[in-house]
Amino acid sequence: MTTANPLFRPDLLAKYNANGPRYTSYPTALQFRDDFDPGAYLRAAADPGASALDLSLYFHIPFCDTVCFYCGCNKIATKNRAHALPYLERLKREIALQAACFDTRRPVSQLHLGGGTPTFMSNDELAELLATAREHFAFVPDDEAEYSIEVDPREASPETIAHLRKLGFNRLSLGVQDFDPLVQKAINRIQPPDMTASVMQAARHAGFHSIGVDLIYGLPHQTVESFSRTLDTMIELAPDRLSVFAYAHMPQLFKMQRRMDAATLPSPAMRLAILQRVVERLSAAGYVYIGMDHFALPTDELARAQAQRTLHRNFQGYSTRAECDLIGFGASSIGKVGDVYAQNAKELPAYAAAIDAGKLAITRGVRLSADDRLRRDIITQLMCNLELRFDEFEAMYGIHFADTFEPELERLRGFEQDGLVSLSNRKLEVQTAGRMLVRNIAMVFDHYLGQQTLERFSRTV
Numbered sequence: 001m002t003t004a005n006p007l008f009r010p011d012l013l014a015k016y017n018a019n020g021p022r023y024t025s026y027p028t029a030l031q032f033r034d035d036f037d038p039g040a041y042l043r044a045a046a047d048p049g050a051s052a053l054d055l056s057l058y059f060h061i062p063f064c065d066t067v068c069f070y071c072g073c074n075k076i077a078t079k080n081r082a083h084a085l086p087y088l089e090r091l092k093r094e095i096a097l098q099a100a101c102f103d104t105r106r107p108v109s110q111l112h113l114g115g116g117t118p119t120f121m122s123n124d125e126l127a128e129l130l131a132t133a134r135e136h137f138a139f140v141p142d143d144e145a146e147y148s149i150e151v152d153p154r155e156a157s158p159e160t161i162a163h164l165r166k167l168g169f170n171r172l173s174l175g176v177q178d179f180d181p182l183v184q185k186a187i188n189r190i191q192p193p194d195m196t197a198s199v200m201q202a203a204r205h206a207g208f209h210s211i212g213v214d215l216i217y218g219l220p221h222q223t224v225e226s227f228s229r230t231l232d233t234m235i236e237l238a239p240d241r242l243s244v245f246a247y248a249h250m251p252q253l254f255k256m257q258r259r260m261d262a263a264t265l266p267s268p269a270m271r272l273a274i275l276q277r278v279v280e281r282l283s284a285a286g287y288v289y290i291g292m293d294h295f296a297l298p299t300d301e302l303a304r305a306q307a308q309r310t311l312h313r314n315f316q317g318y319s320t321r322a323e324c325d326l327i328g329f330g331a332s333s334i335g336k337v338g339d340v341y342a343q344n345a346k347e348l349p350a351y352a353a354a355i356d357a358g359k360l361a362i363t364r365g366v367r368l369s370a371d372d373r374l375r376r377d378i379i380t381q382l383m384c385n386l387e388l389r390f391d392e393f394e395a396m397y398g399i400h401f402a403d404t405f406e407p408e409l410e411r412l413r414g415f416e417q418d419g420l421v422s423l424s425n426r427k428l429e430v431q432t433a434g435r436m437l438v439r440n441i442a443m444v445f446d447h448y449l450g451q452q453t454l455e456r457f458s459r460t461v
């Protein structure tokens with residue numbers, strides 16, 4: 001029967017479920033300071049010691065034609081396509097400004113366009129953006145790199161998909177969320193399965209290396225049966241990867257979420273039952289469970305990277321590429337360079353004003369302390385490799401792990417008794433039953449958690 005799956009222990013998931021960060025960065029963005037000195041970013045960018053790392057470029061395109069009620073991303077709803085052009089012009093200026101801060105001989109081996117809706121820009125505008133980026137930075141050939149873009153199937157014709165491939169993109173991630181018409185109506189996102197299927201077909205035809213889709217569980221009206229139908233349809237479409245996110249309901253932060261009737265949201269028990277079905281159905285269909293919320297076909301690079309312990313984590317989730325320095329472009333984007341995180345102005349007018357004045361648009365950030373760096377490394381190891389080998393940290397940081405983290409290891413004894421982790425004096429291993437709670441395990445090592453209101457984060461399951 002279904003409960004025999006060791007990955008899925010409803011009793012433990014219910015016991016440990018709490019609000020917590022997704023750890024796409026450590027410290028989390030809540031620790032970014034308004035009094036951050038952009039000079040720290042410039043120094044990190046100019047540091048010749050950092051030039052051993054490749055560069056990764058992230059472009060944030062915030063516009064969406066219509067807004068999905070559940071959405072927690074940084075976006076601007078507008079039907080006016082004329083907004084794209086001045087934004088593109090500013091991105092081009094920002095590319096030149098950022099390029100002046102770095103040794104641009106450093107190879108760019110990762111590129112990601114996210115949003116919002118990147119294809120809100122026309123094909124010509126996207127071509128111009130890429131051409132400017134290629135003029136200023138040294139891109140490696142596209143079959144040796146990870147060049148990805150978030151595509152909303154409602155905003156992408158087969159011609160656009162073919163065009164994106166010609167621009168060098170080799171990975172797509174498609175927003176789907178749920179195929180059920182009742183759910184789609186409640187979330188204000190009408191997207192018939194045929195639309196998704198035809199984008200996937202166009203992407204295969206164009207030769208994309210990997211096609212991923214995003215689903216969300218926990219949305220209005222979802223039941224185990226309804227979401228099973230979505231999964232069945234999706235399995236037939238056979239994407240290489242799936243991200244199945246837990247719906248983050250934070251109406252105090254995202255006002256649009258109030259447009260959904262809270263009474264139609266599945267109960268916590270229903271969310272867990274749906275999650276159980278997700279794991280069972282996708283595993284039975286041959287997908288490998290990756291990290292925290294990803295699934296991939298065994299042939300996909302992500303599954304191979306997990307097996308070889310070379311998985312990495314970045315703002316987009318999991319990646320197969322070695323750690324890069326990340327340059328963020330566009331409103332609200334975050335860069336990570338050496339020991340520094342720096343975030344651009346979130347609001348478009350402030351972003352535009354900075355770029356128009358010939359300045360970077362950085363408004364917040366944080367420079368990591370030695371303790372932050374060590375904890376970031378620990379949390380990344382846990383999220384990617386599901387284990388900590390103490391001797392690796394001892395060699396790298398000159399610490400005695402058990403002494404430095406005595407209180408943390410003590411707290412983990414409870415997790416050990418519940419079978420979520422195993423602890424020896426050489427390593428900590430996340431057990432199968434703990435995989436879905438890896439965020440909770442990582443939270444034990446988060447220095448700042450006690451000082452933050454956990455309401456600022458979403459539920460871990």
Ligand SMILES: C[S@@+](CC[C@H](N)C(=O)[O-])C[C@H]1O[C@@H](n2cnc3c(N)ncnc32)[C@H](O)[C@@H]1O
Pocket residue numbers: 070071072073114115116117118150151152153174175176177214215216245246247248249
């Ligand atoms: C930045 S959005 C961009 C995708 C693209 N605009 C689209 O909708 O197709 C990336 C993904 O974030 C996820 N997402 C957005 N809001 C969320 C929320 N409140 N809870 C969980 N996942 C969410 C969705 O799965 C979405 O596809």
Ligand code: SF4
Pocket residue numbers: 063064066067068071072073075115116117152175
């Ligand atoms: S999910 Fe995508 S299309 Fe929908 S509002 Fe968010 S960013 Fe825009």
